[in-house]
Amino acid sequence: MRNTVLIPTYRRPLDLSRCLSALQVQTKPVDRVMVVVRDTDAETWQFLSEFNPQNLPLHIVKVTQPGVVAALNAGLAAVEGDIVSITDDDAAPHADWLERINAHFVSDSCIAGVGGRDWIHRDTKIEDDSRQVVGKLQWFGRVIGNHHLGVGKPREVDVLKGVNMSFRTQAIGQLCFDERMRGTGAQVHFEMAFTLALKRAGWKMIYDPNVAVDHYPAQRFDEDQRHNFNxxxxxxxxxxxxxxxxxxxxxxxxxxxxxxxxxxxxxxxxxxxxxxxxxxxxxxxxxxxxxxxxxxxxxxxxxxxxxxxxx
Structure with missing residues (x-):
């Protein structure tokens, strides 16, 4: 299966460099890497002009509208291949990331999405707690995330997390990320809208803790500053x-x-x-x-x- 990796980025060239370096050593080589860059992001444009892609088939997509939804939709419009794998610029996929992703899609043609654990690094510590319940929408509307803490066997879930999610392009069809999601940067819950739309269409979402990325939560340049109330x-x-x-x-x-x-x-x-x-x-x-x-x-x-x- 042919894999496109899609990375939205904004003003974090050092993080992007770590992400691209991780993609260079995948056990299943990347067929296409698409980095979506804001037109005003001088730092990232400068980095990419000097970056040596080596074996990475690197493609740059320019976007003028702020927000992760606009970036991802611009990327989706240019995706080629059977699988599109999405991660953040402040993440570093494990070496067997694409290999494990493809194995799930090959195993069941009803699977539209595959996600996994993001190991969160905070300073010198890694969050290593564990949860069995991940990515579930309870009957009364409460959403349980825990994607960064999931353990156990691969299982079907309702929601994947944006830092580590892959989709079968055939299943996506003309579906786009919801442009009504508010926010000028992170646009929280954009991935929930996307994965639940695929679930309503009858597709499966799989969470496998071994489909893993290292996640180094970096500075955001919008109103959402993670742990500070805004x-x-x-x-x-x-x-x-x-x-x-x-x-x-x-x-x-x-x-x-x-x-x-x-x-x-x-x-x-x-x-x-x-x-x-x-x-x-x-x-x-x-x-x-x-x-x-x-x-x-x-x-x-x-x-x-x-x-x-x-x-």
Whole structure:
């Protein structure tokens, strides 16, 4: 099977260099590497002009619109081959990454997506905890990630993670990443929208912890600064999650999700219970997160209703 590796990048040339170096030593050689670069990203353009690709069939795609969704859609439009494997510029795939990915796709023609563990490096430490439940959408709408902690055998899941996900191009067809995802950079939950759309079409998603990348979370150049609260980023996250789940869930589960989201919620998308639980430890920050979550839920509902009217 012919593999295209797709890497969106923005102003992180040192991280990109590590990623490309990891692709140079794959046990199954890459057939095509596509790096999507913003037109204003002078640092990356300078790096690529001096980079020696050696055995990598490197292709550069220029994009003018900000955000990971625009970058990935620009890349998808130029993909060639049977499998497109997506990773981040701050990740380094293990040497057998493509070999293991291809083995899954060859084994079952009903598999549309394959993902795996991203081993997160923080300073000199690696997060080495373990979880059995990974990438699952519970019946009432809570999404369990844990892709960076997964252990055990390969299994079918609902959601893959953007830093380590591969797709059969035949299954993708004309599907694109959802441009309604908010954010100027990370656009959280974009991969959930994509993988759940494929699930609705009847395809399988497989998570295999041995399909692994090393992940070195790098600086972001947008409102979403990972572990620091930002009101706009928080609203965007909750909006995106709400929109995706409202579109995916059937009517009864959709109603249950809205009730649960408002009453309970999660640590990332507060409901009333989460606010009360975290108020003693987070104080005013908990209140800000709760109120911001309400705004994100409401805006996600509005976007969903607008789509229903248009259709």
């Amino acid at each position: 009101e706009i980023a928080f609203i965007n996250l909750v909006h995106n999650e709400t929109l995706v789940l409202l579109e995916h869930l059937p009517p009864l589960r959709r109603a249950v999700f809205l009730f649960w989201a408002v009453l309970v919620g999660t640590r990332d998308s507060f409901g009333l219970v989460q606010w009360l639980r975290l108020l003693p430890s987070q104080g005013q920050l908990a209140t800000k997160k709760w109120l911001t979550s309400w705004r994100g839920r409401w805006q996600g509902w509005q976007t969903y209703q607008q789509l229903k009217i248009q259709n």
